[in-house]
Amino acid sequence: MAVIRDVIPAFELFQPASIEDALRLLERYGADALVLAGGLDSMDWLKDRLKRPKVVVDLGQIKELRGIREVNGGIEIGATTPLTEVVKHPVVRDKYSLLMQAAELVASPQIRNQGTIGGNVSQDTRCWYYRGGWTCYRAGGNICYADTPTAVNREHAIFDADRCVAVNPSDTAPALVALDAQMVIRGPRGERVVNAEDYWIGPGIDITRMNVLQPNELLTAIRIPATMAGAQFYFEKVRDRQVWDFPLVNVAAALKPNGGNIGEARLVVNAVAATPKRLKNVEAYIAGKPRNEETASAAGQMAVEGAQTLRHNGYKVPLMRNLVKRAVRGSEGGSWTS
Amino acid sequence: MDLLRYGRSPWGETILTHVSWNLFWASLFAGILFFLAHATYMLFSAHRKRPEAETDRLEAAHPELPAKIEKHNLSARLFHWVMAAAMFVLLFTAFLPVVGIKFAWVQWHWIAGLVLTGAILFHVVHATFFLDFWSIWVGPKDLPEFKAELLRDFGHEVAGPKPGKYPLGNRLYHLAIVVTGLMVMISGLIMLKRVRTPLFVRDPYIMGDAAWGFTYVAHGLAGVGLVGLVIAHVYFAVRPDKWWITKGMIVGWITRRQYLEHHEPSRWRVSRQA
Numbered sequence: 159m160a161v162i163r164d165v166i167p168a169f170e171l172f173q174p175a176s177i178e179d180a181l182r183l184l185e186r187y188g189a190d191a192l193v194l195a196g197g198l199d200s201m202d203w204l205k206d207r208l209k210r211p212k213v214v215v216d217l218g219q220i221k222e223l224r225g226i227r228e229v230n231g232g233i234e235i236g237a238t239t240p241l242t243e244v245v246k247h248p249v250v251r252d253k254y255s256l257l258m259q260a261a262e263l264v265a266s267p268q269i270r271n272q273g274t275i276g277g278n279v280s281q282d283t284r285c286w287y288y289r290g291g292w293t294c295y296r297a298g299g300n301i302c303y304a305d306t307p308t309a310v311n312r313e314h315a316i317f318d319a320d321r322c323v324a325v326n327p328s329d330t331a332p333a334l335v336a337l338d339a340q341m342v343i344r345g346p347r348g349e350r351v352v353n354a355e356d357y358w359i360g361p362g363i364d365i366t367r368m369n370v371l372q373p374n375e376l377l378t379a380i381r382i383p384a385t386m387a388g389a390q391f392y393f394e395k396v397r398d399r400q401v402w403d404f405p406l407v408n409v410a411a412a413l414k415p416n417g418g419n420i421g422e423a424r425l426v427v428n429a430v431a432a433t434p435k436r437l438k439n440v441e442a443y444i445a446g447k448p449r450n451e452e453t454a455s456a457a458g459q460m461a462v463e464g465a466q467t468l469r470h471n472g473y474k475v476p477l478m479r480n481l482v483k484r485a486v487r488g489s490e491g492g493s494w495t496s
Numbered sequence: 497m498d499l500l501r502y503g504r505s506p507w508g509e510t511i512l513t514h515v516s517w518n519l520f521w522a523s524l525f526a527g528i529l530f531f532l533a534h535a536t537y538m539l540f541s542a543h544r545k546r547p548e549a550e551t552d553r554l555e556a557a558h559p560e561l562p563a564k565i566e567k568h569n570l571s572a573r574l575f576h577w578v579m580a581a582a583m584f585v586l587l588f589t590a591f592l593p594v595v596g597i598k599f600a601w602v603q604w605h606w607i608a609g610l611v612l613t614g615a616i617l618f619h620v621v622h623a624t625f626f627l628d629f630w631s632i633w634v635g636p637k638d639l640p641e642f643k644a645e646l647l648r649d650f651g652h653e654v655a656g657p658k659p660g661k662y663p664l665g666n667r668l669y670h671l672a673i674v675v676t677g678l679m680v681m682i683s684g685l686i687m688l689k690r691v692r693t694p695l696f697v698r699d700p701y702i703m704g705d706a707a708w709g710f711t712y713v714a715h716g717l718a719g720v721g722l723v724g725l726v727i728a729h730v731y732f733a734v735r736p737d738k739w740w741i742t743k744g745m746i747v748g749w750i751t752r753r754q755y756l757e758h759h760e761p762s763r764w765r766v767s768r769q770a
Contacts, residue, residue: 293503299513300712301690301700303506308701320602321691362600364593466692 166204195277231384237276256391260333266402283324311468317431320362332410332426345375358433411485458483512709515716523720527727564749582612660763680718
């Protein structure tokens, strides 16, 4: 494992005041640049001396990247808006409380004050083999140390592993997918908007990246449309410690009632794969059904079909099954199955 | 230019991990350069086939030869086209992501690899026991033909030997494909232990880091080599003057005249049929 040395390697620090200036720097330095938002993920890499960028581009001075605006009936959240600001924003609390719940469960109050929503959704995986600096697939090598007969892989993937079994650790990511959010990305060729669902990349597509951002691009904002505003929301996160920890599994659900039954539904689970996993088969199944124990049990069972466990993460299957069941049923408590 | 890439093991050792993708670009450009250089040269070079009058005389002298002469039987043709399809899938799945076209390629790659392996094993048995095994290999006996072909390439009329069943270039190409094909196949089969398949229990610890490094490098070297070789093969297959050979690989036969024009009847004996 890496030794924390506390003294970060030397680099040139840039603090651009506009998105254009930041993009020019990224264009000039490409993969030699590290983008710094809240710094909570980046500082780990720097302190461990596992990333030695020539330059660090600190986005902290770019005012247009910060703040929450109401746009076309929905909201647009600047990428460097601190998580605390997201949690406290009245529109978020009123219409998109799913995001509020998710953001409020990120780490600790201090970290939420410093951490940004853009950083939370774009953070790297927590796989300790990878973050230990070993040359695994994700680090450009030819092995996954977490998927071996002797590996310690309690937190790793049960779905969609393709050589690498690392998972996405974000809490806000599944909430944003459930809210049908869009990610606004700026690069040298202008702006592009990507559905949140397509923002993250699995190892099958690109084993060295967690999201679609190229080295010369920036996530500038997250747009949440009115589509799921005011729906019935459910967010639950299970972690080893009740504060300051990454999820073992989390679930985000946005359900619109239709008569006495479930109408449109969006269900997303994270920390079970390298990308937030949207459960489209479950969504299709529960649409039109009553929101009760029977529907919830079947949904939970359906959610874990196809799961492939590693040596130490078999517990994630019943955990995910029960979280999905609770999300569909809509209240905590009740029976758990193992 | 980096040729190989290295990583760091959990014990802090430097380990070999891959070939550098610079080699892919080198092989791609080498293949394209060869095709451009050869095509340009062939525009001005002498034609290698037998002079028309001589072919007329031979055709008159061999009326017993069938009009269609079988060159590749159905099994050989099936092998060739299955191998070609598998090879294209392997190359595209291996290298499209390298050039920036990202998709989930691993499953397609190993399945195509298994198809290629099956095809190669079939071919080894078929060629060894059911075909004229030595007709595709090169050796010292081919030196006169090599000399004659070289002189013909430089525009000389040479009476020396024409090829047997397979032209010299074809046989040299086959040799290169045997080396790279076996290398990519054997290394690929070992690498299957590192990915999830229904065939094996995944276990990356069956070999040490150094052995894995060499396996990956062997696979990579053979893979990038195949890029250039396949470009060259496709180039010859679509050349108008070689189309009769490609057609032979599709329909299985060549005409009597093509046989006499391009081959040495004494080195490729066909059965005399009415």
